[in-house]
Structure formats: C-alpha cells, structure tokens
Amino acid sequence: MMISLLLTCNKAETLDSMQCYINSPSYSIYESLFDEIMEENRDILQPFAYYVMTENQVINNNELYEQIVCCAITLGAEVDRKMQNYFEVDDYMKGILLSSIADNVLFHASKELYQLIYNDVRKQNMMLTKRIEPGTSSLPITAQSWVLESIKEQEAVALTLTSGYMLNPTKSMAYCYGAGRNLIYTPIDHDCSQCDHVHCIHRKINVTIQKLGEVDRVYSVKNGSNLLTVLREVGEPIHANCSGNGTCGKCKVRIVSPKLPISMNERQMITTDEIEQGYVLACYQNLVTNIVVEIEEQNAEILSDFDIPKVKENKYSWIRIDGLKKRPEDSESAVDLIAHHLGKDYNYSLSALRKLSNLFNQQPFEILERDERHVSDLRKESGSFYGIGIDIGTTTLALALIDLEHKQVCSVYKCMNPQKVYGADVISRIHYTSNHTDSSLRDVIQNSVLVGIRELLDKYQVQADDIMEVAVVGNTVMQYLFAGINPCSLSFSPFLSTDLGQIKVSFIELFQNPLLTCDVIILPGLSAYIGADILSGIYATELNDMEGNYLFIDIGTNGELVLKAKGKMVSAATAAGPAFEGANITFGMGSYEGAIRSAQDYEGHIKLNVIGQGIAKGICGSGLIDLMAICLNRGLVDETGRIINGQSIPVTMGNEGIVLYQSDIRELQLAKAAIAAGIEVLLLECDCTVDELDGLFLAGGFGHHLNMESAIRIGLIPEGLKNKTRIVGNSALAGSVRYLLERNAEESLKQLAHGCKYIELSNNIMFYDKYIEGMNF
Amino acid sequence: MKLLTDISEMLQKGKINDVKALTQQAIDQGLEASVILDSLLDGMGNIGMKFKNNEVFVPEVLIAARAMNGGLQLLAPLLEAEGVEPVGKVVIGTVKGDLHDIGKNLVKMMMVGAGFEVIDLGVDVSPEKFVTAIEENNADIVAMSALLTTTMTNMKAVIEAIEEKGLRDRVKIMIGGAPVTESFAKEIGADRYTPDAASAATTAKELMM
Numbered sequence: 001m002m003i004s005l006l007l008t009c010n011k012a013e014t015l016d017s018m019q020c021y022i023n024s025p026s027y028s029i030y031e032s033l034f035d036e037i038m039e040e041n042r043d044i045l046q047p048f049a050y051y052v053m054t055e056n057q058v059i060n061n062n063e064l065y066e067q068i069v070c071c072a073i074t075l076g077a078e079v080d081r082k083m084q085n086y087f088e089v090d091d092y093m094k095g096i097l098l099s100s101i102a103d104n105v106l107f108h109a110s111k112e113l114y115q116l117i118y119n120d121v122r123k124q125n126m127m128l129t130k131r132i133e134p135g136t137s138s139l140p141i142t143a144q145s146w147v148l149e150s151i152k153e154q155e156a157v158a159l160t161l162t163s164g165y166m167l168n169p170t171k172s173m174a175y176c177y178g179a180g181r182n183l184i185y186t187p188i189d190h191d192c193s194q195c196d197h198v199h200c201i202h203r204k205i206n207v208t209i210q211k212l213g214e215v216d217r218v219y220s221v222k223n224g225s226n227l228l229t230v231l232r233e234v235g236e237p238i239h240a241n242c243s244g245n246g247t248c249g250k251c252k253v254r255i256v257s258p259k260l261p262i263s264m265n266e267r268q269m270i271t272t273d274e275i276e277q278g279y280v281l282a283c284y285q286n287l288v289t290n291i292v293v294e295i296e297e298q299n300a301e302i303l304s305d306f307d308i309p310k311v312k313e314n315k316y317s318w319i320r321i322d323g324l325k326k327r328p329e330d331s332e333s334a335v336d337l338i339a340h341h342l343g344k345d346y347n348y349s350l351s352a353l354r355k356l357s358n359l360f361n362q363q364p365f366e367i368l369e370r371d372e373r374h375v376s377d378l379r380k381e382s383g384s385f386y387g388i389g390i391d392i393g394t395t396t397l398a399l400a401l402i403d404l405e406h407k408q409v410c411s412v413y414k415c416m417n418p419q420k421v422y423g424a425d426v427i428s429r430i431h432y433t434s435n436h437t438d439s440s441l442r443d444v445i446q447n448s449v450l451v452g453i454r455e456l457l458d459k460y461q462v463q464a465d466d467i468m469e470v471a472v473v474g475n476t477v478m479q480y481l482f483a484g485i486n487p488c489s490l491s492f493s494p495f496l497s498t499d500l501g502q503i504k505v506s507f508i509e510l511f512q513n514p515l516l517t518c519d520v521i522i523l524p525g526l527s528a529y530i531g532a533d534i535l536s537g538i539y540a541t542e543l544n545d546m547e548g549n550y551l552f553i554d555i556g557t558n559g560e561l562v563l564k565a566k567g568k569m570v571s572a573a574t575a576a577g578p579a580f581e582g583a584n585i586t587f588g589m590g591s592y593e594g595a596i597r598s599a600q601d602y603e604g605h606i607k608l609n610v611i612g613q614g615i616a617k618g619i620c621g622s623g624l625i626d627l628m629a630i631c632l633n634r635g636l637v638d639e640t641g642r643i644i645n646g647q648s649i650p651v652t653m654g655n656e657g658i659v660l661y662q663s664d665i666r667e668l669q670l671a672k673a674a675i676a677a678g679i680e681v682l683l684l685e686c687d688c689t690v691d692e693l694d695g696l697f698l699a700g701g702f703g704h705h706l707n708m709e710s711a712i713r714i715g716l717i718p719e720g721l722k723n724k725t726r727i728v729g730n731s732a733l734a735g736s737v738r739y740l741l742e743r744n745a746e747e748s749l750k751q752l753a754h755g756c757k758y759i760e761l762s763n764n765i766m767f768y769d770k771y772i773e774g775m776n777f
Numbered sequence: 778m779k780l781l782t783d784i785s786e787m788l789q790k791g792k793i794n795d796v797k798a799l800t801q802q803a804i805d806q807g808l809e810a811s812v813i814l815d816s817l818l819d820g821m822g823n824i825g826m827k828f829k830n831n832e833v834f835v836p837e838v839l840i841a842a843r844a845m846n847g848g849l850q851l852l853a854p855l856l857e858a859e860g861v862e863p864v865g866k867v868v869i870g871t872v873k874g875d876l877h878d879i880g881k882n883l884v885k886m887m888m889v890g891a892g893f894e895v896i897d898l899g900v901d902v903s904p905e906k907f908v909t910a911i912e913e914n915n916a917d918i919v920a921m922s923a924l925l926t927t928t929m930t931n932m933k934a935v936i937e938a939i940e941e942k943g944l945r946d947r948v949k950i951m952i953g954g955a956p957v958t959e960s961f962a963k964e965i966g967a968d969r970y971t972p973d974a975a976s977a978a979t980t981a982k983e984l985m986m
Contacts, residue, residue, distance in 0.1 A: 015836075018834075018835060018836060019834035019835055019836060020834070020835075020836040021834075024834070024836065024837065025837075026791065026836050026837055026840050029840065030836055080876075083878075084878070084899075087878065087882050090846050090886075091843075092839045092842055092843070092882065092883070092886050093836075093839045093840065093843060095879075095882065096835070096839060096879060096882075096883075099879055141925070141926070141927055162873075162874040162875065162876060162901060162928075163873060163874035163927075163928075164873070164874025164875050164925045164927040164928035164931070165874075165925070165927050166874065166875060166876050166877075166925060166927075166928070168876055170876045170877070
C-alpha cells in the first residue's frame, strides 16, 4: 500500500544543513527564498512511502530478526527535473536550496514512517531494530537492490537503481529494519554515534550528563552544538551570569572525558589545577565529539521565611444555603433565588455554576463567598480551601501553599529560578530575549512553577479543585517573562512598561495546562523598576498603615528603596549592580554551598562562616560586606578604597585561595554608594532625616544574613539605624499571601501603588552628587 | 582603478544590482570588456579563497556567483565582439551510474567564475559521451565527479576510453567527489584531485599555465 506522508520541512534545519547560519549576512535572503521555493514546489515535494514485511534472507545469521521490514520513501521524479531546470539557467541558489529542502522533507517523512512501522510491529508483539541502511557497515550497498526488489514484489514502485546502486529519482531512500519477538527494547530509529557517516552534516553527538546519585542521562545533540546551549536546553542548573557572552567565567563544568581543547580566554578564567581536572567554560565549547560532563549539584540557600501577615477582614467566608425553593409561577433561576435570599448579587465562575446545578436540589449546602461579591466554591459541607502564593525572584523561586481557612502555611516549595542559565540578572535575560525568538525563558519558569505546584499538592494531599487562587509576585521583568510579555522596552530609557496593573488570567490559559482551574493573579507593580515584589513587600509589612517614619530596603540585583515619612510615600530603584549577589566579584558567588556567608574578626583571627560548613569556594554578598569591614578596621584598605599594600588581599590560605582584588573593592564601592545615595535622596524628598526614622525593614535573602555593624562600617546603611532594623524575610511572598487572605486586596494594592511616588534616579542630579560622596568608606 | 575594485568588492558581497550597475558604468566609460571581466574574475577568485579558508560557506559563494552572472550577462556580447577567448575549455560530468549533480554543478559554477568555458554533460555520463565531447569541443580539461564507491571506478573507465582514442596527451584530467582521494587519482592516472569546488577552479587555472 502506498502511504502518503506529511510534507514537513523545517526552515531552520534546512538552511543550517546548507551551512546558512542565522548570523550570516545572507540568512534573510535564503529565508525568503525558502518561502518562495516552498510555495512554488509544494505539490512536487509530497513524500510517498512503501513498506513490506519479508522473511529474513539478507541480514546474515541473526536469527533474532524474524522479519525484515523493507522501506522506501520517494518524492518522485518531478523534484529532480525542477532542480535540473534551476541549474540549467544558472540559478544555483534555488537549485541547491530545493535539494536541501527535499532532503529535509525526506528526513521528516522517514521519522513519520518509523512511527507507523513501529506501531504496526508492536501490534504484532514484535520489536524493531535501529534503521539498517545499505551502504553502511551493517549492510553492503548491493543490498539496496534486494530491499527494492522485496518491495516491488508486493507494490508498484516507480523506483529504479543505477548501475552504481543509486536510487532514481534521486530524492528517495531505501532501507530496512529487523523485527522480532525476542529483540531488546530499542525505540530509536537511527543512532548517529554508531553510524558510518562521520562527516554527515546531520550527525548528532552524545552528551552524557553525570550527577552524583543519579542515573547518567544521554542527550543526542547536533554536531557543533554549544555546550552551554545544550545544558540550558536539557534544564541543567548552570550559572551563566553573563548569559553566555564569555566574560563571567561562571559556567564552569568538568568534562569527565575526553580532554577538550581550552581557549586562551578560558585559561584566564579557570585555574591551571582546574584545567588539569578537566574543567572548561561551557559557553566556549562547541562540541564535535561525544562527551561525558559532570554537573555538581549546588544547594542554594533560598529564603522563604515569612510570617503570615495580619489580615483586617477575611477575604472568604462560608454561607449556608437552606430551604430555597422555586415556585412554579415565578421565573427565577437558582442564582436569583440565592441573591434574593442573601440580599445581594454574586458573580459565579462557570465551575461554580456547574456545582450549583448539582447541589441546588440537595439543600442545605454551603457557598464560599469571596470579597462579598463572588462565589468561589460550593460544597455540601464547608471545609478547607487553599491558595498558592508565588514569588518569582531573579535568582530564586518560592511557592507557598496556604490554608486560607486556618490562615497557615501548609508547605513551601523553593528552587533556583531556572532562567539563571540565560543570565544572572534581568538585563542579561532581556538581552537573551531580544536576540532569540523562542519562548525558552517563559517555558522554563512556567515549568518550574508547575513542578512546584504539583509537589505542594502532592505533599499536602490537597485536591487541585480546592485551590481558590494563585497570586504571583516578582519584579516587573520576572512577571513579564513569566506571563510571556516582551520585557525589552523595560531595559532602555524611557523604560516603558506594557502594563503595571494587576493581571487576572485563568490558570489554563496562562500555563496551557489544566493542572488547576482557578485564576492566577499577577499582582500589580509601581514602575518598571519598583515591581510587584516591592509593592507586595510594603503590603505585607503594612508600612503604609504604620505610625511614624519607616524605610524599606530590598537588596538584590537592584536595591529597591521605599520610604514612608511625614505622610508621604516615595520609592526609588538603585542600579546597585549584581555585586551583592556575587557577580562581577572575582570570587563572588550566590548563597550556595561553599559561599562565605559571614566573617568575624576575633582578636586578629578571622573566623569564616561557610554555607554548608565545607571548604570555602567563594564569597556571597553578606560575606563580602563583612570582609570589607574587617579590611577597613584593620587598615588594609584606606578610606578611598585603595589597598594599601599590593593589589589583593588574601581571604583564605593556599596557592589558589580566595582573594579580594582591588577591582572587587571598586565594584563594591559602586554598589554601596548607589544604595546609600538612594536613601539620602528619598530622605530629602520627604524632608526627613535619619534620626527621625523609626525603623528600617530589610527584606530579601541578602538582608537576612546582613551584619548591620559591617553594613554601617562600609557606609551601606546609615549609622542611626543600628538598633531600629527589622529583618522581614521574604516579604514579597508574604504580600502575595496577604493578597490571598484579605478582603478587597486588589483595591488595597491599587491604592498602595497610587499613593507611592516613584523617583527616577538615573537622571537625578542630587543622586549623582550623593553617589560620588558615598563612594568613600 | 576604483571602479574596477568596486566591482570586485560588490561581487564578493553578493550585491547583484550593484555589480550590474557598476559593470554597465564601466562599459559606458569605454573600458575594455576583458579588463572588466578581470575584475569580476578577481572578485570570484577572492570568494573562492575565503571559501577554502572556511571564512565563508556555500550560501555566500552562491550569492557571489549570482552577482557574477549578472555582470557576465552584460559583458558577454562585448567579450564576443572583442574576440576575448576563455581561459580554457572544460568538459564536466558525473560518471555513469551516479546521479549526484550538486557537487558537479558547484565545480562548474566556480570554473565559469574563473573564466573557463564549461561544457556540462550532466549526470550518469558514459565514457563514450565524455570522449565525444572532448573531441568535439577540443577541450583542455575533463572534470569528473563521483559520489559513490560503486561509481568511482567508472572514472577509470573514462580515462581508459580517452587513452584508447589517443586523446590523453591533449587533455588534462581532474576528479572529485566524497569518496575520491589523492591516492585514488594517482592509481587511476588522473592529473589532479581536488577536495572542493574552489580548489577545482584554481587547480584548473594552474593546469592551463
């Protein structure tokens, strides 16, 4: 039987196969030429296939093959003629492109045929071997004629062989599979690593990923693939602070085998010892051979501590419905009857109506009212109901499952933000988005959230149906990437945001996944750089409702500041730079195992506190501030930030110990000066002084470990706040939880955003004066 | 001369319209067709070098060749009127039993780009057909392509047919294709083996010296 296969041709693959790469100047020419040729030749590119099962005769002495499946696919003779026509008029571009298109169509058709045959063979309780191609070591080229003849015995195939065993028409393939009941399970069509065609442009190579305590995983990737790209695609948590630009040196991995050549640039970023052990920078390695790579699991400290915020009025309440009955003479619906009974109209979701239609005749029952206007759920008996708060940080992701009835945290899920492989900070991720058309950044974060939700539901045995709402906070860029809104315009002046209001969307529409059926609320922000995470933090700490003057600081990649003083609320974002998260610092790292978290000077002896208690591998933000303060106290660095003796200060012993360089100190000076200056500008704006402040809220993971004395010593935090500081933990997540619990939270957040003035610092002259002043220690 | 170097440069960038316009300008200024042709050949030669050095890939070469053709079409009648002879005559084809034509076509393209007149016999070409074409066209070079181990032996048959006809001294023999190697060329008595289209063109030029 002749099988008509799908005409599938992938443009990117086709152009790639003729060495036309996306960065080449002629790419766009070939792209449009591709469209033109496809349009013109669609009807002559249709692939047809035949396959027949026959007794094993050729594939010698393998009795496991009970049957041989002989296959042929052809596009027919017209494509050959058309190609020839192009060449005859010297149109080489079209001729060669059509040839590549035809090859790609054949390739996809053969994959489709494999599935058909595989299913057919499985139905007969047999298994299939990998593809066996004439002209390779497993089958001589002369077998081509046997394959073709076997098909011709049963089918009328318009294919012939030349004296050199070449198929005519040329855009055709003939090959076979072995099939048998006792074959091992092999669901692979073709295995490049076993193939004779070592120079094949379609050749794939294997990347084996080894992880302690896990089964090795093998991925087939295109020859020449970049290792960082591969690791990103398979979801390995690789650091790539500079987004693969080859400058940060953080995407270091160990190649178990073979020994890969190392470039000059890599040599400057990894030590000789490490090179000896097989370390490379993933972004520099384009793979041309099978490799085994080792990935070290990094256990990060992720802050998810928060206190359940105080709630003024509950968002939800159960109302019992009993004794409602429709009278035959009236035309009221069940919804009308409930409205009359309770004295007000309610909005129902479709799922609520569905439940109502089942329950109305089984009174009494309970309705769950939300914000006094909506019906969120209906049940025979009242019971627990839940919400999920999500904080999407640039570095970390935290999800909290909340029992909304008892106002308690059931469980928290936390992980690294998987987008980190596309860059450590928001700017490098925006950069990736503007250079790529794919939706990788959205896909990876949405996937992580899905994994987190599944785990929370599983762990606490909560039914998906009992989740009422999901509230999401994050900085504006994180929220946009999560929602699939292009964040590019946030990265350059005038920092245009697409929308800063609350976004309410059904879970299914947002995730294209029916795990939950409730709504997802993406909470509002204040400006491009004071996002929902900050607004939510203020909401959680009740800053706006407190008597007195308070400062709120969240230091991450940026330092966001909010001051509530003298009846005013003002905010600003300082481009503190990622120094406090370990980027741009030679031995800098995030709060992972091995990071120096804090340091203390005990009578001339420096005591280091390392996350995980193991050997120190680097320094995270709070550790950096402690070390800086020690250096200043010991007089190793003068007030201008200059190292008195030499160019570096050793932190740990040994040849390859951790060192603070002059450049690291400069980087820290820039960051702390930006925050200090931001605080001063806000104070001036409110006509307030440090002494008048009643308190400082320190939010975020960085604030959690910050030693106030050190922070004051280096001039990051004003001295007067020493004993007035409150560590509030993950206030962004806490705010999302308050949103889930409190009545009219939507309105409250809207008013909060409205009542907070944003001050742009990038063009603020006062800020620059203070910035320069704040540079010294 | 600036105009001539511009032609060469635009050709290397694959700008067909600019090459055409500049060529017309050169013609209008009364420059000799052969001089203008040299600037086209120079551009194509440079692209060939870059290709050999892996600086550009096939797509860029194709675009440059398209630009070259644009210029050549304007020049062709003038070249004929001036009586400009091609660098040499090449008979090209894929050998019997083999239907691969992409590689052979690329060689043809590069040879035209090097100033040769190329007589293309197509694919599945028998030894007799090769011999007849060499005789009829008084060819300087015969270039054969084979992509299969089962057909590369037919190159030997062609060479034997050429020898039989007593043409071996009059014609240089070049061969190429994926399974073909330098040592295979020696073994069957071909003059040259080249690994890619660009080196085929430069080698052909060397053979004409």
